[in-house]
Amino acid sequence: MPAGKCARKRLWRWRSNPLRRRDDVVESWIVLAVWTVFAVGGTAAGLVTAHAADEVFAQQRAERQPVRAVLLTDVPLGTATLGGTSDRRMTKVRWTASDGSTRTGRTLVDAGLDAGSRVTVWQDARGRLTAEPPSSTEAAIESGFLGTAAAAALAGLAFGSGAVARWRLDRRRIDEWGREWDQVGPRWGHKTS
Secondary structure, eight states: OOHHHHHHHHTGGGSOOTTOOHHHHHHHHHHHHHHHIIIIIHHHHHHHHHHHHHHHHHHHHHHOEEEEEEESSOOOOOOEETTEEOOEEEEEEEEEOTTSOEEEEEEEEETTOOTTOEEEEEEOTTSOEEOOOOOHHHHHHHHHHHHHHHHHHHHHHHHHHHHHHHHHHHHHHHHHHHHHHHHHGGGGOOOOO
């Protein structure tokens, strides 16, 4: 089929046509709106989400500091679990905060270490223990994933809303066709024999 005929076939709802109904025009506008929201809104949602996540990760890298800490208890080797073995355990550590005060807290460390071993832990600006911030590469991957998820969520919402609206239009068209058939059908009811 030549490209011109294919384009005319796809755009039939936009052309003047004696068989075109108001619902056909409404449906074409719904399809156009859904694809516009998908293309423009999905791109915007993805970019905004990725940028916001990247800023949060950059802020975490800027405010979290590594400090040396001392284990206060032994950390036994990992035990077998359903998914494998655990190589990190929660244990108590002592460290010196940036204000010079000595603090204790619980954090995850590698298994198999003895009390008195030195480990690196991460603290936030207030001197509280926190998780290690993601590296630039990890942050970029996670930001991209979050942006993609936001775009996909908006696309799902747009396509779902469009599908519901088109379903309602189809139901209305079927009901209208039924009413029209009720008017025309009796005229065709004579037998031909």
